[in-house]
Amino acid sequence: MSTHSRSRSARTTRRSRHSSPPGDSRQHRSATSGPRLITRGLLVATGVGVISATGFALAAMSGASSEPSGPTGDVVVFGDSYYSSPDDAALTRPCAQSDQNWPRLAAAATGIPVHDWSCGGAISADLIARIAEAKDAGELGAATRTVFLSIGGNDFAHQSAVRGEAVDDLEGRRATVLDNVAAAVDAITAAAPDAKIVMSSYLPATVGPYVCRSAGANGGVSLPVYDQTLDTVEAYISETLSIAAEQNGASFVDIRSAADGNSTCSPVWQRYVSGEDDGAADVLMAWHPTQAGAQFMADQFIPEFA
Template sequence: MHARHPRSGGTARNHRHRRPTGRGTRIVTRSLLALTGIGVVVASGLTMVSLSGAASGGHRSVVVFGDSYYSTPDAPALQRPCAQSEHNWPRLAEERTGVTVHDWSCGGATSASLLDRVKESLVAGDLGQDTGTVFLSVGGNDFAHQDAVRGGTVDDLEGRRDIVLANVSTAVGIIRATAPGARLVMSSYLPSTVGPYVCRTAGPVQGVSLPVYDPDLDAVEAYISETMALAAQQHGADFVDLRAAAEGNSTCSPVGSRFVSGEQDGAADVLMAWHPTQAGAVFMADSLIPHFAD
């Protein structure tokens, strides 16, 4: 949720095209989001192996809306509109499946600015009758997540949730009116925390620091996840609980297997501090590819 980079206008540079070539495999498990009781889909760890190199055959195009947890900024990406990395999950998914993925994720996006991206995708012709699947994940900037990961306090969680739900509802209305046959999929965020603990800096144990007790951060991340689950429930969308599926792969995991990095520590897996690592982007692709509609 890269809050330091301004939202840019939609251009042809913000999306990519590839022709479909084959059919993909779907392996998912079902679970319940304990705090809300909402039915969700949790990606199985088997998908990382099963979907590598999968082809896509009859899949229609995919459109992706999200903030920097989807755009996954790295250093080169900061020079591009919306800070989209060449290694983010939409591009990985397109490369693996051959499905055309229009990436409208944007570093710094809020639930309000997401509406601009949806409208821009219409003008570009990326969202329409031929769209097969729409992915949507937002809220981290609304909930000041980048302050929370550094120890800040986030107030008025209920008020922030109301704003996110209202803006997502507006976005869904536009999407459903324009692409009525598309599957709508919402997802939560990869976790910075493992339980109420976070590892903020580099350290002597496999590249990470000793865990710091931070139940407030864990609560904020849970709240963001639950907000997206509620939005999915309200609009009859699929919900992919990446936070639950990635449990145990946090900032406190060893370099190379952690899905989110702490502060910049020079490790090769860091694309940007407090954002998905390359392993995290791969995990997201493996988790979300099974939801591509035929």
């Protein structure tokens, strides 16, 4: 896990938030990590190598308080379906939040109340309304200690990209997300002035520029398919959140890098994101975090609880 903490005063630099890092949009990732993983994968009969990233051990949290420490809750979560992790049952509920998503897993593991305001299908423009609803419900306020935020997948048409469709104007989409996240941070800070704000990237569907669209018959692994477009879109989403965190004085958890190697191409129960809904028991929703992925996110985020 890579975490970069910034001073809250960094929000004064938002005037430059439309700037993008020079060069290739994927330059923050290791120049050798993708090819190394693919090369290993192509040496084995299943067609793809698997590197299992070990999550934070929940047993280490045994000293965490089992009682809520404030009437309005310690942790509040805003995001889209990569946070809400909808399953079939969740699709019948408002905002499609699964009982197995990372906020609920983290709350169960720590005993700390985690108020989940993530919403399936949300775009960055929806954040202000969700923040206002959380405040009105008494779940975002002076007693809030940590706020998690991850958004942008729908702004960048990620679900179109997984279907092989082209996604245009990545820079324009980035500018929209950065503007909306900056406004959201202002609203969060006004409601919860003492809260630590944590932003995170997305779990990767790809390993290098390869994706596996369904679980294979051989150990649950399928042959990888080259998809540079999807990999580029996913890298752009994650980089945008990194930029947003830096510009707004938030902490950043690079889930994309931490989970590198556990993609759609990993075996069932090891993959952190599923491809198509192939009937495997680990799938919560196609092209979204699996049960293992939701647990991995909880493991990575619990240490960020203030």
